[in-house]
Amino acid sequence: MGLLSTLALLHLCLCGNTLAQKGVSGSHTDIPRWCGKPYEVGSPNLDPGGQLSPPEPSPSPMLYVQVQSRHTIYVSSENTGEIIVDAGLSYTHGMPFQNVTPTGNNGTAPFGMLEFNIMLEETDRPLVTDAVALNTTGNLFQFDLGVLKPRLSPYNIVIYGTPVRSYRNQSYTATTELYYLPTKSNGSTVKVDNLYGGMLVSNTATNQSFTPLLPFGFYGSCSLYFNYSLANVSAYKDLGFTAVNPVCAYTDGDLGYLFDWIDSVGLWYQYDLRYSYLNLSSVSDQVPLVKDSEYFLSWYTADEPDGTKDALNSTRRAYDLLKREDPYHPTGLVLNCYNYYFDEYASGADYIMEDAYPVGINATWSRRWNTTVNETYGDCGCDDCIGDLRDVSDRLDAFYNYQAWLGEPQKPLWSVLQASIREDYWARDPTPEESWAMMILSFNHGAKAIMSWDFREMSPLNDAHAEMARVATTPPISHFLLQAQPQRIEVKGHDLLDVAYWTLGGQVIIGVANLDYISMNSSVAFDLPGSMSGVASQPWGSLKWEPPQIIRSQLFVMSAKVVSVTSQSHFKQITASSTYTVVDFYADWCGPCKVISPIFEQLAAAESKPGRITFCKVNVDNQRDVAGTYGISAMPTFLILKGSSVKETVRGANATALRTAVLSAAADAAKGSAKSSASFSGSGQTLGSGSGASANGSRSVSAPVIPNMGAMLSSPAAFAQGRGLPQTIVRFLGLYFSTLFSLEPSRAAEESPFAMKKPGGARVGSVR
Incomplete structure (x- = not known):
């Protein structure tokens, strides 16, 4: 995303169309600036303004109740919807909170549960009546979509919450919008999962059912590659990419044949409005040309509007228009600046893309403008960067934090990675190893898609991107990335290792990026949740580091026969991804817990089946929210859950009762179809070599029932x-x-x- 070409083209658009929006952001608008900072020789050094800061904390916690639909839209062919309810305690957002509720005989008790009603604002009709434990987030509740009438405008819904026995002054409300649309008869429909951030798509090819999609691909030149031939479009798709952003639009001429080609090969695409999004009349004219395409994924409105200093309301104006005229597709944009009017620009998107390009820059000197670069002056091609691969993950973390500071539900984040740019800000392109490391960094820090800049021809670097695309976009890896959130691991003594894991059902995937340019040959150990039985597969990289190779990234799957629950949301992920869940509620100080623990692990080793029956342990002292949800008061307690419903309870170290309950659940689980949780097998990639290293085969460990x-x-x-x-x-x-x-x-x-x-x-x- 070259800065010069973007500035020049936007300038022509503004001057050539009287209907375009006027105005630029920030102060000193007469001075050429990028991210609000002057960058030309002789320009003054100015504070750009527009920075977000963390809110001031309150002296005591507040109860922050939020409500949001699980998916950005529902359609009339669906029967059941889901609503997310958060009841978190926060020092920066929420309403006053007293940790007491009245009991009988004028006594009090801790305020542990919030009873609530979720209602349609226009009719006061209840959708959900239930209760949720305090200091929990991501709680899911189903409701019947049949009580709604499908329409193109959203419903306003409101949540009213009070303690179980309420004081009059303890009540909490929040509102949100809910889209329930008529099912389309042609073209695509795309929704965003507000819980995990992934996309779900439907069209004729999916029989109008929603299927998870991990977009992975490139922005690409139309004139130099994509509109040259159908063969070029097919060759790009055959590399393994699932998405593309052609950098052209109908305003460039009759390009209907190009989008027909993209549809014909089954390639999902962002439609690029960068050169016309400021002109709402032009946007409105283009909507009917695009919205009913079979593989239309999303609207891409603004390309670095914070860098070019577009009017602060520009992205929101385009977003509102698109939401009115095409509520069936989400809108995205890319922000280039580290911290410049994030709230205003990001308000115009359903997902936010970052494009920090750290490779080959001088973070303190502009190669293009021959000036110094700092927080208030200069432009080196990567705003407020240090020239390290971690600039990518730092930018994702910053965008996550900004949304938390604003107290808003998190919008999904995508990475736009540096590939071949051909501009003088950057002394060189990334190597394949650096590219792979930036991809793992992106996933480790929550990115739900990767779109790189830019594709003009077949090249070794583009092939390297395709290698990762073929791994990340196919099950089971795509299931982990789209149906769970990464949990970061700090590796003591190894600051240049970036490690995260995802848990889904009875398995864990681990992403490791080594950011050191110096070879290392030492053992590195880190703790993982639960008891791991071994490496099930290694779809990427190598577990063993040997000189002279510099291992940049790796991704592997671990089988966990017993999963240690780390949070309320983690527990929900486990129960949602397995037909049955066997839960051991224990405490470290509990003697009977230690007596029966070997029997529980033996049953897990024998009966655990990914997607069918999962075994997990909950430390009641560390995970009080999970224990409180089920009223656990004595240890050990074992629950047999089918979905989220308790089917059987075993209290105490009763081995016979536990074995009977587990075997009964295992027999029932074997009858139906398993939920998605398959092992990946195939060749991984040893970075620095020319071909993939063989993946480790699946290993299982079982003990004979009768000892030798x-x-x-x-x-x-x-x-x-x-x-x-x-x-x-x-x-x-x-x-x-x-x-x-x-x-x-x-x-x-x-x-x-x-x-x-x-x-x-x-x-x-x-x-x-």
Whole structure:
């Protein structure tokens, strides 16, 4: 996204059309500026203004109730909708909160649950009546879409919440819009998942049912590549890309044949309005030409409006028009500045794209303008960057934080990555290794799509992008990226490693980006949730780092037979992605919990089936919200959940009852179809090499039901290395007597032949 071409073309558009919006943002509008900063030699050094800052915290927490439809739109062919309810405690947003409610005999109790009604504002008709635990977010509630009449304008809905036994002054409200549209008879329909940020698409090819899509592709030149031939469009699609943004529009002439080509190969596209979005009459004229295409994905309005200083209301005006004339498709835009009127420009989008280009810049000197660059002056091609690959992830984190500061529901974030730019701000293009690292960084920090700049020809760098596209856009990796949120891991002592994991059902994927340009050969260990049984597959990269290779990125899947719940939203992800969930509510101080834990893990090893039955553990001291939802008061307690409904409860260390309940659930789970949670197999990519490294095959570990008595008696230490209750008992007794009379029991335990040993001496999930 070249700065010079964008400025020149927008200038021509403004001068040539009297219907275009007037005005620019910021102060000193007579001085050439980018992101509000003067950049020419001799220009003054000025504060650009427009910066967001975190809100001042209150001295005590407030209750911040929010409501939002799960999807940006619903259509009349759907029967059930979902609403997201947040009841978080916040020091920066919300209404006053007292942690007491009245009880009988003039007593009080903690305010733990919020009862609420969600109603249609125009009729006061209730959609949902329920309750939610305080300090929880992302709570989902279903409602019947049949009570609504499909129409093109949105419904206003309102939530009214009070404590279970309310004081008069403790009531909470919030409002939102709900779109329930008539189902289209032709063309595409696209919705955004407001819970996880992914896109769902429908058209004739999907039989009008909604299918998840991870957009991955390029902006591309029409005149130099895409409108040259159908063969070029097909070749691009065949690389493995799922989306494209042709940098042209109907205002450039009759391009109907190009969009017909794109439809014919099944390629989803953003329609580019960058040169006309300021002219609302032109936008309105183009809508009917595009909105009923089979593979039309979204409207792309503004290209770096914060850099070119477009009027602060410009993006919102275009957004409102598009929402009125085509509510069936979302709108996106890209912001180039680190912190310049983010609120105003981002208000005109359903998803926000960032385009920090850090490779080949001088962060303190402008190669183009021959001036210094700092927070108030200059333009180096990457606003407020340090010239590090982490500028990409820092920008995603900043945009996430800005939305949190504003107290708004999070809009999805996309990355526009630097590829081949051909402008003098950048001394060189990224290498394939740097590109892959920026992709993993993007996913690790919450990006839900990747669209790079720009595609003009077949090239090795474009092929490198396609390699990752083929992995990220296909199941199971796409399921993790679209149906869960990344959880970051800090790797102590390794600041240049960026690590995150996603949990879905009984599996975890891990994304690792190494940002060091110096080869390393050392073991790196980090903690993962739950008990991992091994590496199920490795669709990208290599677990083993060997000189002289510099491993830039990797992505692999871990099988977790027992998943440790890390949050309320994590628990909801687990239950939503498996037919049955077996939950062990325990405490570290609970003796009976420790007694029955080996039996629970043995059952998990034998019966866990991705998508059908998942086993998880909830530490009641750390996850009180989850325990409170089910009224857990004694440990251990085991719940058998089908979806979110409790089917059976086992209290205490009752092994017989637990085994009976689990086997019954496993038998029932085997009858139906599994929810999406498949293992990926195929060749991964060893970065720095010319071809993919073979993926590790799936591994499973199972213990025999009847122990091998000969092995146990002849070699008890070796027998103790196995899994199962007999092995656990032998291991316990061996360690007990190994340390009983030792002056250094910890060392004696570590050196005991009965201590558990991992293959190769490495921890499960370690990277070396």
